[in-house]
Amino acid sequence: MLGFGLARMFVIERVVIVGTGLIGASVGLALREAGFQGSIVGIDASGSELEAAQTIGAVDAVALNPDAHAVALREADAVVLAAPVLAILGWLERVVPLVKAGALVTDVGSTKVEISKAGERWLPGRFLPGDPMAGKESGGAALAEASLFKGASWLFTPLHDATPIELEWREWVAKFGAKVLDLDAEKHDVMCAWVSHLPQYLATALSALLEDAIGDEPELKAIGGRALREMTRLGSSPYSMWRDVAMTNTKAVADTLLALEQRLQHLRENLKTPELREEFARANQFRSR
Amino acid sequence: MLGFGLARMFVIERVVIVGTGLIGASVGLALREAGFQGSIVGIDASGSELEAAQTIGAVDAVALNPDAHAVALREADAVVLAAPVLAILGWLERVVPLVKAGALVTDVGSTKVEISKAGERWLPGRFLPGDPMAGKESGGAALAEASLFKGASWLFTPLHDATPIELEWREWVAKFGAKVLDLDAEKHDVMCAWVSHLPQYLATALSALLEDAIGDEPELKAIGGRALREMTRLGSSPYSMWRDVAMTNTKAVADTLLALEQRLQHLRENLKTPELREEFARANQFRSR
Numbered sequence A, B: 001m002l003g004f005g006l007a008r009m010f011v012i013e014r015v016v017i018v019g020t021g022l023i024g025a026s027v028g029l030a031l032r033e034a035g036f037q038g039s040i041v042g043i044d045a046s047g048s049e050l051e052a053a054q055t056i057g058a059v060d061a062v063a064l065n066p067d068a069h070a071v072a073l074r075e076a077d078a079v080v081l082a083a084p085v086l087a088i089l090g091w092l093e094r095v096v097p098l099v100k101a102g103a104l105v106t107d108v109g110s111t112k113v114e115i116s117k118a119g120e121r122w123l124p125g126r127f128l129p130g131d132p133m134a135g136k137e138s139g140g141a142a143l144a145e146a147s148l149f150k151g152a153s154w155l156f157t158p159l160h161d162a163t164p165i166e167l168e169w170r171e172w173v174a175k176f177g178a179k180v181l182d183l184d185a186e187k188h189d190v191m192c193a194w195v196s197h198l199p200q201y202l203a204t205a206l207s208a209l210l211e212d213a214i215g216d217e218p219e220l221k222a223i224g225g226r227a228l229r230e231m232t233r234l235g236s237s238p239y240s241m242w243r244d245v246a247m248t249n250t251k252a253v254a255d256t257l258l259a260l261e262q263r264l265q266h267l268r269e270n271l272k273t274p275e276l277r278e279e280f281a282r283a284n285q286f287r288s289r
Helices: A004-010 A022-033 A047-055 A066-075 A085-095 A113-122 A164-175 A185-214 A218-223 A225-236 A239-248 A250-268 A275-288 B004-010 B022-033 B047-055 B066-075 B085-095 B113-122 B164-175 B185-214 B218-223 B225-236 B239-248 B250-268 B275-288
Strands: A014-018 A039-043 A078-081 A104-107 A130-132 A153-156 A179-182 B014-018 B039-043 B078-081 B104-107 B130-132 B153-156 B179-182
Touching: A014 A022, A014 A066, A022 A039, A022 A047, A039 A047, A039 A066, A078 A085, A085 A104, A085 A113, A085 A239, A104 A113, A104 A164, A113 A185, A113 A239, A153 B218, A164 A179, A179 B218, A185 A218, A185 A225, A185 A239, A185 A250, A185 B185, A185 B218, A185 B225, A185 B250, A185 B275, A218 A225, A218 B153, A218 B179, A218 B185, A225 B185, A225 B225, A225 B275, A239 A250, A239 B275, A250 A275, A250 B185, A250 B250, A275 B185, A275 B225, A275 B239, B014 B022, B014 B066, B022 B039, B022 B047, B039 B047, B039 B066, B078 B085, B085 B104, B085 B113, B085 B239, B104 B113, B104 B164, B113 B185, B113 B239, B164 B179, B185 B218, B185 B225, B185 B239, B185 B250, B218 B225, B239 B250, B250 B275
Parallel strands: A014 A039, A014 A078, A078 A104, A153 A179, B014 B039, B014 B078, B078 B104, B153 B179
Antiparallel strands: A130 A153, B130 B153
């Protein structure tokens, strides 16, 4: 067992959240809900997001300019990068000269191959790539919730054996109520293309198509009811976040989209054949297990 | 004003529901909830569905064989055909020699062009085609609810000016809490292809594709969370109902599927171009109004 004095080295007391939108602010609220007693400082390009995050108690303090950022990052025990993927890549490079040697840097970006590569290059042995599979169709600190991660998966694509401070962060994540799962970054990106990115781009394409077809007929839109609302809910998702996913997981996303195009064509060509029964049987099976 | 004796001719006192699954049994429950005091007799190919409908109070009595069907249909003031479309077409022909001259025949089928044509041929001046835009991904009387139609649209594609007994049926539908909307059958089928049939076949294709891609990896499926669950919920829908929609609205459904295939291809080819922003903007617009 380590003595008390040494063990204190690994205790996360000062957290900096870079990006205090929906996910970042929810991390702050979840930390508090889980009993975190230390300080939480917020950094965000948007002053109003920062203000909203502070108002709801997701952060105690805000760092408003590069000098304040540097101070906060130098003092941080843990830095959580909670921005769209390309912004995370930018921040990864920026925090390198600032964070102290023993600090943890982790992120919540939606794709992991490029982020993991960058983390390995700039922060070897010190970066833990993460991806909480939670969100809403609209962003912003105002929608943040301490319970956002409850029951959701929180994926990690670790680059090395877990360090003590990484184990401590994993404990906080478990306290958020999330189910922690480790996998490698390539597998993460291919798998998330199927279960997360494809559903998003599909909802966007369907919503855009319906906007062109019946957008100016609100009474027809109302007719669709719950099924139509559900299938298009993600149509509200912001371009800013999903552009970065498209940019950094292009091939896997394109592969799943092409597979769906071919599947729709197959169904279309079999609307009056017994093969339609097979497609419904397969779909029923997916839902039943 | 009509005298009491004559007005009684138009009062619906005996209802026969042909098909006591989710929709038919919900019509029975909704009638009771709305204060209907008369008798409700159920007819169904499945004895267990009939039993379930009677157990929950959706029907008072059941007619189990062709002789009993004939007796119930001869006495009916209103016959509600609540089966998949092809079964409705079969029943439309079958009820013709049985129903009395003043009785209303209406239906709840998902496509209206073929049913309207058949109704006009077999029951000229006496058939009111209808389509409540409500349902669940699973069928059966056990899931029936009196409130199923509350807030939903109930479409009619009338073939003639409303008769007194049709007006009475419309009043019941309004009492169910449904929003009544009239349109012609061709417009109904094209419009429902967009807002109802396309979302269904899309969810089926997506679910079947995901079953092939990750069906045997339940932990990956769990990762998708709410978005994946919503986008595939309709994957549970029964083939028996949707085969008939595919059979009787083939061209409109195929047109919407082809349009979606092309839209997905467009998005796929623009994952890294500014056109992606336009697609998100259009999708956002569909959701915002």
